[in-house]
Amino acid sequence: MSTSTIPLTLISSLLGPGSQEEEETLEYLSLPKDMRTYTPPVLPEPEDIRDRQQLKAWFAALLVTTEAWQVGQPAIRLAMQDLSPADREVIDQVLGEGEVSAQIARDGGRVSVQESVFAGVWRLRGFNASGLPTEDYVEVGAVPAMAREAAAQGLAAPQPAAAGPGVINAVALLAEITEQVGLQHAEPHVINLSLLPFSPEDASWLDARLGRGQVTFLSRGYGNCRVTATGIARVWWVQYFNSQDALILNTLEISDMPEVAQAAGEDLQDTSERLREVLEWIDC
Secondary structure (H helix, E strand, C coil), X not given: CCHHHHHHHHHXXXXXXXXXXXXXXXXXXXXXXXXXXXXXCCCCCHHHCCCCXXXXXXHHHHHXXXXXXXXXXXXXXXXXXXXXXHHHHHHHHHHXXXXXXXXXXXXXXXXEEEECCCCCEXXXXXXXCCCXXXXXXXXXXXXXHHHHHHHCCCECCCCCCCCCCCCCXXXXXXXXXXXXXXXXXXXXXXXXXXXXXXXXXXXXXXXXXXXXXXXXXXXXXXXXXXXXXXXXXXXXXXXXXXXXXXXXXXXXXXXXCCHHHCXXXXXXXXXXXXXXXXXXXXXX
């Protein structure tokens, strides 16, 4: 999920709707919404874990946590360091892999994030600069706490700069972004680049002004949605691709965290119900 492709995908928006002058007002489809689907996990046979009390206690704690989490609350961490490798293997089997993943860069390493098949239950694994594992845990919440914290560490506002040749709309867009960033408690603000005249020079200039952040999400639903933090706090690239990996919507979003990267409160309610069914099966 490298963010190095952003300028190229921005340039590809030149071929999309709104890239040419139009004499009539056209109506465009609204922004795509993330599509979450539930894939039942592969469950172990109850007799295989009947005597593994520590594992069963961990799953029981996971259910309690999902039931306790409330909208607006930070993610809640469940430690795994006391579990055996065999217990962790069963946890991996039950949790599976959902639609949303992320990479979080940090000094001296990175954290790999994978949402489970239970929306709002996230598996996080840390690695040092040499690729060796440093931590392994699960969080329950709308989005992992580390992702939110890392995204908030960007600059307070973009730095102004003179526009070079070929820059058409990027200066005005930067002014709009600066204004919106200052509205800390405003509703999410979306700038649809696919509907604007936007030159390659615009793309390069704006990308240089915004810089790159530490967090990148990939949401796989109908096609893919890539959500990338810029170097400015609360400013995100949000790019939607169809099933042929063609860019169909290219936007900038000013918000604490784009909705497409988060699990909703309803998701966690569904997760609690499904986890309860799973744990009844394995008698936790």
